[in-house]
Amino acid sequence: MSFLQLTQGPLWYLASAVFVIGVAWRLIGLLRLGRGPDRSVARRSGVAGALKAIALHSVPHGGNLKRTIYHFVTGYGFHLGLFTLLFFAAPHVAFIKGLTGLSWTPLPRWGFLIAAEAAFAGLILMWLRRMTDPVMRRLSDADDHIATWLVFIVMLTGCLALQEAHDSLRALHLLCVEALMIYFPFSRLMHAFTFLVARAYTGATYGRRGVTP
């Protein structure tokens, strides 16, 4: 079995299983912790509050944009770039088609370049901020740096493998992706899912009070 076959076969299935089971385990485990009923008389709907909070916390509000503009620009640059690459880079579209049979129009090369530049710039700028800003330095731990570097390496190897000129580069990219997938459920990368739960809980609590925090 070649290195590429290993990363496309057994390692891929192992990483996928860890990712799916791990994420599900964490989310179900979190929800199973439960919470007591809120016996206060609601002023407004908690469900509407949850939905509003999920939407509203995607953008700065409450007059805070100026204060958080760096995070807003770099955060959106990175996340939009990353998800555009993940779902619309030509090799990924082909990979998804191979897995699921589903297919859609991939990004043209210029689109790929813009998305990649936004993702790299956002990630690097966020990490620089983490290393230099006194608040972020104080908050950051090993998980923050490991997650950042893993994502960076995955994106870098992805770019190297773009031309599909060398199997070893594709295999290296896949290996890095698999490492990220295995690390994901154990790490703060889980915020990709838990952000919905946190926003919904706060939104529901304050929505009942007639406030959208």
Add this chain to the structure above:
Amino acid sequence: MKDLAETPPRKIDTQAAIDRFLAACNSHVGAYLDACIHCGQCSQACHFHEATQDPKYTPALKLQPMTRVYKRHKAPLSGIKRMFGLVPPELTAEYLQETEELIFQSCTMCGRCTEVCPMAIDVASVVALSRQAFVAAGLGPADLLQAAENSRDKGSPLGLTPEVLRDRIEWLSDDNEVEIPLDRDKAEVLVTVSSIEMMKYPDSIVAVARLMNAAGLDWTISTKGYEATNFGVLSGRSDIAKTMITRLTDAAESVGAKLLVIPECGHAYGAMRWSGANILGRPLPFEVLHITELVAKLIRDGKLKLKQAAESVTYHDPCQVSRRGGATGAAREILAAYSSDVREMTPSGNHNWCCGGGGGVQAMASAAALRHAVFQIKINQVEATGAKTFVSACANCRLTMDESREVLHWPREVQSLVEVLADRLEG
């Protein structure tokens, strides 16, 4: 700030803190602790960070004591992570002492950080639960805890016993020629008081009485349950929190009240309106309104007639009434009836800056210097409006601001919204 290390050594029960943290880790709290991405944006919304620019006051750091316990003992997959040594270290007495200031002196539980958090983490609720764990361990500021014990033993944090309440109501009633009903057998409305008002700002009580009488309400104050402030909630003493809620509930039930009115006190409103039924373990059999909500309703219903003033006024929103209470609009309705020149601070309403003394911080002598530093934000806000009159609807905010303005030599008066309103009553 007073050096916390100067306090005498305390016996710290770390296991009690761990147990309390674990009991508090429900799905709600777990979601918050899992979702924090350490971006630090919350620091931009915190008045303690704003006033000092010290990163140690970053709200996300206040999650960390509970996060340690949750991620070590209770978080899903923590068992596997523990096998590889990837969980946080166990809580220690030293760590609890190091983080004590974050949980008590430097958090007013104002909720401003939640607004800016991309995950919408409600840091204030985690701090409230964390206080319970710290207190279980034997930590927490002595003066805050004493205020809670005074509430349990004497009826109020400031020594407002039922006898003192009776005496002061008699005095206020006589001196101001206003009827203040006390211990009526039956009444539609039970009015509660804040001992801060009764002991330091008694004119507020008179003003409330004038408004209630002018509207023709069937009301009373009760010596069975009168203290609206709840230092049990603020100090992390859940047993005392329940005692205070039970007293008010029993008093309201005994007079058959359909409405319980919370005076000008922010946290008292949150404690009774939003936490009361949950602390008590059953729904409250009466409606709870903040005094501003009631007065706004009375104005709306035409039961209070006011002579509108022309002088400019600005309003400080108590965090627990507005941002965390949802009664932001009530004060605006009152202000519109009071003056034709209402000048909002920037920011105001649900986005206001805290006075610096909420969450029991007002009662902590060790937090005084920090509070005063924070008050400069409010001074700047008020001055920018150019308004002549500066009002609020929380006696705790008022006391905090009065103390700080004296220290900072700011020559403005902080007035009570109900007091200025009562002065504008027609007839």
